[in-house]
Amino acid sequence: MKLLITGGGGFVGARLARALLARGTLCGRPVEQLVLTDLAPPPADLLADARVQARTGALLSQTEALREEPFDGVFHLASAVSGECEADFELGLRSNLDSTRALLDALRFNVNAGGKAARVVFSSSVAVFGPDPAVPMPKVVADDTLPAPQTSYGAQKLICEHLVADYTRKGYIDGRAARLMTVTVRPGRPNGAASSFFSGIIREPLAGVESVCPVDASVSHPVSSPSRTIDGLIKVFEASRETFNGRTALNLPALNVRVADMLEALAQVAGPKVRALVRFERDERIAGIVANWPTGASAARANKLGLMPHTEFAEIIRQYIEDCSAAPTAAQTLKGLSL
């Protein structure tokens, strides 16, 4: 099987790549080639695997060549993040909309040339949902809640959901759009996503560093651990069309959690001194974006595929600590913990 992961150098992409290489198979077939595209090269452990080929550069600059290259499956994760898209409208259109369109067209060219339609998992986002005066948003958004995006990122994700559905209907791809919940705890540095603090308020204190929470403690949000997110992407890929059920996007499972509960779990797992490293300082720009996000999500269709969220945020923190302990930079990453 020859697979493509766009955004394969990123956090979710690299983790997905590792999971696929470790499994060795997908849909019961061996993973023989794994092409990772991203702006930056993937981590060294991935480059060291003979099955991996890394291609560095903007996806949009690579899609022309993809017209001549058949893939069995594609995980399309590459995306500019929400904060970036709000700050730079054209960047969002180019990175999220134009790149997806060009990728889908490349896959369509393969089919028109006699190839088999590639199976495609598109990572959409819970950011497609939002409140509109004409469409009040339910507290918990479901698979079939009417999306009303309040950010360019959300609008672009939703638009791409519908491109994926229509290319699928036409037989150009076998596409499935899955809405990722906010993935936390992400390692590394804060990124441009407005949701970045949902990782920061856990990651930084665990590293012994102060962290600022830009929203109120009462803010509730649907989150998912990296591992459950990866499980979701793989399960959605492996689902038959019948079990995926339709062509509209589905929600991946979420743990709906308040910031206050996240911090309480942090105190429980890592102690009150670590928790005390988080202070609240409202950032109107971020708080304004987050205020338009759903406070929770349900995922009935994903549940039917056997996908379930964590039930306690403490589990997610423990998983992050385990992941860090297994990594070479663990001492640095967890220096706030008296391990």
Next chain:
Amino acid sequence: MKLLITGGGGFVGARLARALLARGTLCGRPVEQLVLTDLAPPPADLLADARVQARTGALLSQTEALREEPFDGVFHLASAVSGECEADFELGLRSNLDSTRALLDALRFNVNAGGKAARVVFSSSVAVFGPDPAVPMPKVVADDTLPAPQTSYGAQKLICEHLVADYTRKGYIDGRAARLMTVTVRPGRPNGAASSFFSGIIREPLAGVESVCPVDASVSHPVSSPSRTIDGLIKVFEASRETFNGRTALNLPALNVRVADMLEALAQVAGPKVRALVRFERDERIAGIVANWPTGASAARANKLGLMPHTEFAEIIRQYIEDCSAAPTAAQTLKGLSL
């Protein structure tokens, strides 16, 4: 006021242009310039009006120049129709998606150059709705029914709704998307729309010509007369942002009518001999497309703006006959009637 109508040479566009010229004002301001773009030139009566400027050619070839030309208002009606888009996937993407994107970007350039955001009415379509295994379609689709397009035309219209909403949110346009119902009775020749027969089964018999109905008599569909459709577009343009209520698209009012009722109205208005010119001959391609369309629509938001549908299909037929009688080719168009 300087206005642009894309698709201004088409049936709805030309009729809208006549209505605007006859009113002389829009939002209380005089209509000074009316630019009509279309693949073909507009009818002679429009060209004869000193306020009208016609620009012939694909919209996509004209958007670059529009970057330097400010408009107060735009009615964006230009579109490839549903049958064409199913037959030619690239045509649909180019004519409906790329052209809309380029038009919106031209308007955005004007704002970035210091201009005022143009007010934009985008003609979306009831074709955004459809059944999906995961999202059963209600019998009557409402403003806030979850769209699940089953044609490329419907998908492209829905995608453009969300572009219009996001460009509006960013302040690049003051956009409003209104979903047109199937406009009937259209004069002239059948076009490539799968819905073309909804006019043909009335128009052809009235002209003394046999007509074939490609779907069962039990098929129900939301339709609107040309005049109510034009009223809707103008009212949506004139609405304040508060009364339009939000940025999501609204349904224009529909008369939900069965083919059987349409033909009964035809017999009532024009006599049984005219009715007898329609015969049923199922066309699987068209019946398949229509089977995925809603059987009715509601329009609560448009109703609040004061917009109402006709209540009887006979009224729509009588309006068509009056329109034809006022036009020079009336004798030909209505030769099935013993007037």
